[in-house]
Amino acid sequence: MIGYFVIAAIAAYGAWHCARLWRRGKLRESVVLGLVSSVVAAYLxxxxxxxxxxxxxxxxxxxxxxxxxxxxxxxxxxxxVP
Amino acid sequence: MIRERITPFQLGCLCFSFLSGFSTLYLLEAKLLMQDVWIANLTACLFILMLLKMNAYVQNQYPHANMSDIIDIVLGKWLGKLAHAFYLLGMLGLGVLSLRSISVFYTSAILPGTSPNLIMLLVVIVTTYAASLGLSTIARSVLVILPFFVVSIVAIGFFIYQDVEANPFMPQLQHPLPLLLYGSLISFGFPFCKSYVMVFLFSEVTHQKKLFKSCSIAVVFSCAYLLIATYLTIGSLGDNMFKTAMFPFFSSIQLVKFGEYIERIEILIIAIWTIMTMYEIIVLQYVFVQIAGRLFGMKALKPFYLPVGVFFFAVATKSFVNPAELVAYDLKILPVSVNLNAVLVPVCVFVLTLFKKRGGSVQELNHS
Structure with missing residues (x-):
């Protein structure tokens, strides 16, 4: 339950900020953010x-x-260790 | 990018909070060495002071560069990137250990029915918010918390001391030298070696000449706090109970009674431990984002605090599911694994800095 909530939150956050950074021309930041968000989602x-x-x-x-x-x-x- | 500066005093307070977060939670080296634990703690403390002196010397040679840049300059681009990758891995390990320790403590001592993941998530939400506020805010907030911590610990220490009947550090030198050596390694691995993370904040300090002084005072106070907590815990619980308790210092605090006016005084300590452990995760998260930013050549780092916090949480959910694994890791792997980040890389950088003539690239960096 917590896992699904966090996946949804990080997916929304990642998508929003990736698009925002991409529009501002910060491609490297956008790609890394997308990667980190995907890895986090995979772990959860x-x-x-x-x-x-x-x-x-x-x-x-x-x-x-x-x-x-x-x-x-x-x-x-x-x-x-008890 | 706006550089956030902190004073040497703030760095010292932050360093103390960072090292003392939950250094007294398990007291593993004390369980191995009992009355001889002070030797291990002092040896580890002296060793880390020596390493801090080296790091401060290196930082003073490149006053305007961050330690990440210095590593890149001294070790070269690709070796530097490899070292940064190991630093990130080490910091992720420390962050996961902190999150798991706090959740193990809560689920076994206070909230047995609560999901450990929920506790970790709540901690991560707070630390993410704090880390995103910036270094100067973090450092200033420590100044608010630290007096509260000192007064509470002194008061509780005074009450526990009344239950100590004999000197728990006597008779001395009852353990063989190899065990003392390994105990020193454990004490070095946790908590003292964590100070390597603070080195990455050196460049943000206003008076660079006072780096070693402020950090060394923090390390010495941290060692004193650890020794006092160990002395009081063994003295009040006795050898057998000390060895069998999962959280011995917490158990000794539970024995404190102050007439009929204050009950459950351990709640106060739980609050302090939680806040101090949060500071550890906050600093780790902050430095992790800064190093990752340099590793990937990124400038806009603000959006990364949340994903990195959730990354710590996600990895923590898959790590140390059993508390016995956490203790085994602290006892066997951590004393060895920290040496690359805390000893090998700093010593290499120090030696190369000593022998390397300051070339054009360094001067350019210092002028920029």
């Missing part, structure tokens, strides 16, 4: 899963290094 569509997030990209990039550091230092990083 229900049923769309496995999109990259900052968390997943960082985990993919740094997990081997993190595992190596933890193993090298031989430390336990277990803390209680």
């Amino acid at each position: 569509l229900p049923g769309v899963r496995h999109l990259p997030t900052a968390e997943s990209i960082h985990a993919w990039l740094y997990r081997p290094l993190s595992d190596y550091v933890i193993e090298w230092l031989n430390v336990s990083t277990e803390v209680n």
Whole structure:
């Protein structure tokens, strides 16, 4: 429900400002705004899963290094999470 | 484009709010190190002061350029763009962490039946409005909130201190050096390394010579606040309860009773935490839009605050669905991932600035 509301809002906002920027000759801004709005809408569509997030990209990039550091230092990083 | 200037004092206040937003929410490094946590916090604090000194030195060499421009000049166009992409990714990660932390806190401590997405959306609406008002408005509003924060925390700290019977930081040096080192990394990853975001505001400060002084005072006060909160929390809750509480400082505040006049004093702290966390997201959103604008060569940035805010929200809805994932990320990935943005790029820029003769392009930039 919240997702649909935000998609509708960002689509309307994106379309309005894209057209406005385009009319003023700011093509680059208009294209980037359209792209950002589309990406946001894609993230919020229900049923769309496995999109990259900052968390997943960082985990993919740094997990081997993190595992190596933890193993090298031989430390336990277990803390209680209720 | 009109440049919005802030004073060094405003930068310091903003830096303190940014670092202390919810630095006391989880106290993860304290859960690992218990009484030796002060070593980790002080080590991380000293390290970040050193990095801030480097950043302030670099900024002083190019007084009229933003740190984004400096990175472009020093590292070159394409390497600079790559560094900016990593900065944007890091800031998106920090923004998502803040949004998720605030929603986890609300849904587990106060509003268990409310959707986390709704809480995040409400926060994003407020932060988007605030970020679109501009840097000088953000900085001036911090000056209104900060005295309220200081008085409340001092009062609550005084009441919690009455429950502390023994020094919780004794006996000292009970943990091996590798664990102390890793604890320092965790403390560096969160909250101290976040100060790399403030570096992008350096060019907007009126007195460039006071950059390091204002930021270092903010970092030292932030470290003192973290240490005092940890001391009071371990001292009032005891070791076992401290380790098992999800939000230990919040649990210790819940123990405070002030006669029959003030009840549920933790509500006050929740309000303060929420506002301070919002400042963190506001600054992230503002700097994110500025860097994205430079990355894509855009001038009109005003229409981007809302899409970027909603982008933070959209990514947050897909991240850290389970609070355990958030804690695992803070403990394992963040201490390593921040080093590229907070250490590697600033050190490279500093070293290259030291050795690079200031060429024509820099002088042109300074005169423009």
